Amino acid sequence: MQRIVVERSGGVPVTKRAHVGAVASGNLEVLCEPPAEARATIVVSTSVDGFEPVWRATLERFLERYPIAAAIEINDFGATPAMVSLRLEQALELAR
């Protein structure tokens, strides 16, 4: 199990909470909340070790595309980067 944290300051805060997905095979759970301060914080717990560069690339691309401020928690059970991006967009759609 590995923990990865990605942060970026600034951005437009999300206004609502959103919860999508599940900790199930090839899937992930995303909890998205309005942030305490104007920054995006994504904390990942993943069951698959050794993919930190892929996680960083995926999450940084997401934050580049959507410059939001939010507290995001990801609980992952071996999701692919495509699945991760889809879940994040799904959460964002519900949270803004």
Added chain:
Amino acid sequence: MTPTALRRSYVESTSRERIAALADPGSFREILDPFARCSSPYLAEQGVVAQRDDGVVVGRALLGGRDVAAVAVDGRFLGGSIGEIGGAKIARVLERARDGAFLLLDTGGIRLQEANLGLLAIAEICDAIVALRERAPVVAVVAGRVGCYGGMSVAAALCSQIIMSPVGRFGLNGPEVVEQEAGIEELDARDRPAIWQATGGVRRVGQGHADVLVEDDLDELARALRDAFRASPNRERLSLERLRNRFAQEAPR
């Protein structure tokens, strides 16, 4: 020609969508949602990522105007297994239920990573069901992909009524356990037709182990659930004598 309305599938819905679709519209209030972050403290130290609701959704809802407890086990997370936290959520909401409860069970039973704590939790759940059913209906729905096995099959059997769909499976030991314990001659756990033939919804309702069979359709399930609450006949209680009779009838000689 009017277009045929698409069925809303129970199997394809999430736990929260299932409760929302079955309860009176807009009435469900979740207790300890994922943002309460009541997840299992035992999984991380075993290298397993925890889900923030511990795979269990509980709350209060109205069902045909009755104030009931709503429970749904999420079969996607660790096979819908019951650990200390998820089990406690179910037991507490059943203990506080007013006019009955419905349980959407998609569970393999006890969570092996939490062993005895899961066992204790299921004992508490069984206790709460028996106490509640004396004064109000407690209805189980077994219609998900995982089915209902292990300790939670005992909990389901204690309910006033059990509603199943052909997708649902219901038995004490899951197929893999039977194969491991009794040998592949007894049951090949990869033989899906054999598994459904022995433990599927059609068979279980035919045998009288479950009460109502409905299609994999949320609207149909919602109607069946309301009917079960209206009729509320406590199914014939599990008793040793009844089990002996049934065994005598069904066991191969």
